[in-house]
Every structure is written in C-alpha cells, then in structure tokens.
Amino acid sequence: MLNMRPRSGYEIKQFADSSTRFFWAASYGQIYPELRRLEEQGLISGADEANGDRRRRVYRIEPAGRTQLLAWLSTPGGVLELRDEDLLKLFFADALEPAGALALVRGMRASAAERLARLEEVREHAAKAGAGRAPHRFPSLVLQYGLDLHAWVVSWCEEVEARLAAAGPDDALHTPALTLTTPAEEA
Amino acid sequence: MLNMRPRSGYEIKQFADSSTRFFWAASYGQIYPELRRLEEQGLISGADEANGDRRRRVYRIEPAGRTQLLAWLSTPGGVLELRDEDLLKLFFADALEPAGALALVRGMRASAAERLARLEEVREHAAKAGAGRAPHRFPSLVLQYGLDLHAWVVSWCEEVEARLAAAGPDDALHTPALTLTTPAEEA
DNA sequence: GAGCCCATGTAAGATGTTACATGATTTA
DNA sequence: TAAATCATGTAACATCTTACATGGGCTC
Numbered sequence: 001m002l003n004m005r006p007r008s009g010y011e012i013k014q015f016a017d018s019s020t021r022f023f024w025a026a027s028y029g030q031i032y033p034e035l036r037r038l039e040e041q042g043l044i045s046g047a048d049e050a051n052g053d054r055r056r057r058v059y060r061i062e063p064a065g066r067t068q069l070l071a072w073l074s075t076p077g078g079v080l081e082l083r084d085e086d087l088l089k090l091f092f093a094d095a096l097e098p099a100g101a102l103a104l105v106r107g108m109r110a111s112a113a114e115r116l117a118r119l120e121e122v123r124e125h126a127a128k129a130g131a132g133r134a135p136h137r138f139p140s141l142v143l144q145y146g147l148d149l150h151a152w153v154v155s156w157c158e159e160v161e162a163r164l165a166a167a168g169p170d171d172a173l174h175t176p177a178l179t180l181t182t183p184a185e186e187a
Numbered sequence: 188m189l190n191m192r193p194r195s196g197y198e199i200k201q202f203a204d205s206s207t208r209f210f211w212a213a214s215y216g217q218i219y220p221e222l223r224r225l226e227e228q229g230l231i232s233g234a235d236e237a238n239g240d241r242r243r244r245v246y247r248i249e250p251a252g253r254t255q256l257l258a259w260l261s262t263p264g265g266v267l268e269l270r271d272e273d274l275l276k277l278f279f280a281d282a283l284e285p286a287g288a289l290a291l292v293r294g295m296r297a298s299a300a301e302r303l304a305r306l307e308e309v310r311e312h313a314a315k316a317g318a319g320r321a322p323h324r325f326p327s328l329v330l331q332y333g334l335d336l337h338a339w340v341v342s343w344c345e346e347v348e349a350r351l352a353a354a355g356p357d358d359a360l361h362t363p364a365l366t367l368t369t370p371a372e373e374a
Numbered sequence: 375g376a377g378c379c380c381a382t383g384t385a386a387g388a389t390g391t392t393a394c395a396t397g398a399t400t401t402a
Numbered sequence: 403t404a405a406a407t408c409a410t411g412t413a414a415c416a417t418c419t420t421a422c423a424t425g426g427g428c429t430c
Contacts, residue, residue: 212418212419213418214418214419214420216417216418216419216420217417217418217419239426239427240425240426240427241425241426241427242425242426
C-alpha cells in the first residue's frame with residue numbers, strides 16, 4: 001500500500017477496510033507494530049508530520065522495500081484459508097428437518113446478497129473518488145472478482161433452494177448446481 | 188460429527204481432513220482439548236475402548252449435546268473469513284509488468300485446478316466408501332459447492348488471462364468476467 | 375526390523391482480535 | 403458542546419499451528 005503512495009497507519013487501516021478487508025483483513029494491533037518492524041528493517045521510513053497539533057507519522061516505501069515487494073509478488077503460491085460457518089452448518093444439515101435446511105440456505109443467500117451490496121457500495125465510492133486520475137487497474141479487477149463471486153454464491157443458493165423446496169423423499173440434490181457459460185463458449 | 192456416529196479424536200481429525208478441512212480446518216491441538224471441555228459440560232461422553240493393548244477413547248453425543256447442536260444449526264449467520272494471498276498479490280499487481288500480472292493469474296488458476304482435482308479425489312473416495320448405505324445428503328452437497336466454486340474460479344482466471352494477454356495500452360479489464368446462466372434461465 | 379499407521383496429548387510460539395487509553399480537531 | 407473523526411498505540415485475551423513426546427500394532 002505504501003508503494004502506491006505514502007500513508008500513515010491510520011490511512012492504511014482506512015484503505016484496507018474498504019478494499020482488501022474482504023480477502024485479507026488487518027487490525028491496528030497488526031498494522032502499527034508491523035510498520036515499526038518494517039522501518040527497523042529499512043524497508044520503509046516514517047516521518048512525523050505536524051498538521052496543527054495533531055501528530056501523524058507518514059511512512060513511505062524505500063528501495064529495499066520495493067525490491068521485497070516485487071520479490072513477493074513474483075513468488076508463486078500463497079496462503080488460502082477459508083472459514084465459513086454457514087457451509088459448516090450446511091454440512092451437518094442432515095440433523096435438521098427439511099424446513100430447517102432450507103432456512104439455512106436462504107440465510108446463506110441473504111448473507112451473500114448483503115456482501116454483494118456492500119461491494120457495490122465500495123465500487124460506487126471508488127468510481128467517484130478515482131474519477132479522472134489514471135487509476136490502478138488491479139484493485140478494481142479484484143473488486144470485480146468479489147462481485148462476480150458473491151453473485152455466483154447467490155445463484156448457487158437459489159438453485160439449491162429450488163431443489164430443496166421441490167424435493168420429496170426422492171431427490172436428486174447432488175448434480176452440479178450451476179451451468180457456467182463463458183461468453184466465448186456461447187458462440 | 189459425533190452426532191453422525193461415535194468417534195475418537197483421531198477419527199474426527201481423519202474425517203475433518205477429508206471433508207470440512209476446505210472450509211473449516213481443525214488440528215489435534217484444537218480437537219483433544221475441545222473434546223475434554225465438551226465432556227466436562229456434559230454435552231458428550233467418552234469411553235475407553237481397549238482394542239488389543241492400544242488405548243482409544245471413543246466419544247458419543249449426549250442428549251444435551253444434541254440440543255446444543257440443533258440450536259447452533261438453527262442460529263442464522265456465522266463467521267465468514269477469507270484469507271487469500273493470491274488475491275492480495277493480484278490487488279497490487281500494478282507494480283508488476285504485464286507479463287508478471289499474467290503469471291499471477293495463471294498461478295491462481297493452477298492452484299484452483301489443483302484444489303478441484305483434490306476435491307474430485309474426495310468425491311471418488313466418498314462414492315466408494317458410501318456405496319449402499321443410506322448416506323447423509325448434505326456433506327455431498329457441500330462437496331458439490333466446493334467443486335462448483337473452484338470450477339468457477341478456474342473459468343474466471345481463464346477469462347482474465349485472455350483479457351490480459353490481449354490487452355494493449357487500451358483495455359477493458361473491468362467488465363464482469365463471467366456470464367452466469369442457471370438452467371432455469373436458459374429456457 | 376524399518377517404516378508407516380493408529381492413537382493421545384502438550385508446550386511453545388505465532389497470529390490476530392477486542393477493548394481500552396489518550397488526546398486533538400472538526401462538524402452538527 | 404456533544405459527537406464524530408483523526409490518530410497512535412498497547413495489553414489482555416482468544417485462537418490456532420507446529421513440533422514434539424510417547425507408545426502400540428501392522429506390513430513389507
């Protein structure tokens with residue numbers, strides 16, 4: 001983030017909360033100590049700015065830091081962790097009556113729709129703030145990933161809800177839920 | 188898991204590693220202490236089984252535990268946490284040359300394809316093991332979710348790769364990546 | 375008899391969240 | 403003037419992973 005432009009810890013938190021939060025969250029308890037560590041390693045440098053009487057420490061990336069950043073970006077692979085309590089509940093939904101299982105999936109859909117709405121707010125906000133300037137391209141690509149993904153989850157739930165609602169004692173619940181069609185394949 | 192059938196801590200770990208691991212992982216360091224706590228609360232009960240000379244403690248769910256389980260399953264909402272380092276890298280990919288960004292997306296696709304392959308192994312294994320018996324329905328529904336989801340990620344990456352490869356200085360990278368079509372809508 | 379699987383457990387450490395403490399400035 | 407926001411930081415707590423310790427049984 002400091003490679004995009006210099007920022008204070010507070011600004012990093014603000015920015016993260018409206019962007020990377022959805023796939024990589026960070027709290028003050030991580031940010032401030034980490035800034036100190038990075039400075040000790042000479043990867044970034046901080047300068048106290050006095051705006052009025054309010055102290056503010058703005059960090060900028062150093063050449064060594066940029067090198068490290070590029071090395072990290074070029075390292076293939078990385079952490080992927082998911083913790084989805086709704087999915088865990090669905091996994092055990094055989095313990096519920098059919099109505100309960102249906103309610104679970106409806107809840108999952110509602111949550112996904114909610115997150116989708118929040119991401120759309122982010123997009124609108126970013127469109128206003130970023131108008132005019134030559135923007136970074138990839139943050140909005142990742143935002144689009146989030147939008148597409150949550151839209152996918154919503155459709156998946158709708159599909160499963162329909163099957164659960166229709167299911168008698170005989171049911172074919174386990175066929176692929178969605179047909180994915182890329183524009184290229186439609187031709 | 189104990190509601191499905193009695194198990195030892197070791198068996199719980201085995202089962203989790205081939206099922207819930209993908210959206211809710213658990214280590215021995217969590218499982219064994221948690222079993223003790225649940226027993227202290229009277230939600231489960233453990234019995235030492237001697238098979239040969241090898242000690243083994245098998246736990247079963249108690250009525251109070253089943254009540255708690257059903258209460259949890261009926262509570263709407265829950266944790267959803269994602270930590271995706273690939274997505275984080277992609278977010279900052281403006282710092283890379285076009286070839287580097289393309290490599291990133293290719294790496295993402297490879298990882299998703301790998302996970303997809305592993306889930307397919309799980310499905311085949313489950314199909315063999317569960318043949319005949321009246322199975323739990325929802326574990327395989329959740330497995331299907333994983334398969335569908337990773338397939339979706341693979342297509343998303345392919346789509347983006349094509350755009351990145353084609354992109355000159357002018358590029359429309361930020362349109363929705365995939366057209367989702369549910370069978371119902373195709374009619 | 376070597377290596378792997380069954381089986382239970384813990385200790386140390388890494389990581390991360392929440393709440394609190396502090397205090398200035400801006401806005402309604 | 404009260405509330406929100408700017409701004410930095412820490413302490414306590416919760417959580418989770420990794421590595422280790424221990425020991426029996428099975429299979430090549």
